[in-house]
Amino acid sequence: MADLKESEANQVAAEVKEQAPGIKEKAAKPRKQTGRQRGAVRTGAKSAQQASSSKAVASPIARTARKIYSEKERAQKLGEIEKQIGRGESIKASVQKAGISQQTYSHWKKAARQITQSDVLKDMVKLEEENARLKKLLADRLRNENAELKKKLGLA
Structure with a gap:
């Protein structure tokens, strides 16, 4: 009877190993017998079920590979999330x-x-440079027009 239960437990353990090849089985540590267990022989029906169920529970956890998103993908996802939040979703x-x-x-x-904060500063610097360039261009055109008007009026 005990041999039959041991063979069933070994068979269940072999099936679990086949299902989860990446998991190593720990060797069972011998336990020190307590006063009640020294004289009595355990039947093992309940313990065999517990052993097989504990091995079956230890299935490998499938982890997904880490996804690396580009800046565009990040911006798109952030935009989608902001739109959904704007609609009232959590x-x-x-x-x-x-x-x-x-x-x-x-x-x-x-x-x-x-x-965006650093981009705002860069944009402001670019705008200031463009503004200075346009002011110089406008001043040159106004000087030229003023000089032409003076020639036409004979003031120059």
Whole structure:
């Protein structure tokens, strides 16, 4: 009877190994017998079921590969999330629909905020340079027109 139960347990363990080849089975540590167990022999019916169920529970967890998004993809996802939030959806729901975590969303949003602040400064510097260039161009044209008018009026 005990041999039959041991063979069933070994068969279940072999099936579990076949299903999960990446998991190594730990060797069972011998336990010190307590006073009740020294004289009595365990029947093993319940313990065999527990052993087989504990091995079956230890299935491999499938982890997905980490996706690296480009700047365009990040901007698109952030835009989608912002639109959904604007419609009244919760952040949690809209982030799940986009396929990213809330933590990733907050990191991307923070990074986008920093980029936009530096972009604003760059844009302002460009606008100031263009403004100065246009002022010089306008001043030159006004001088030329003024000189032509003076020649026509005979003041020069």
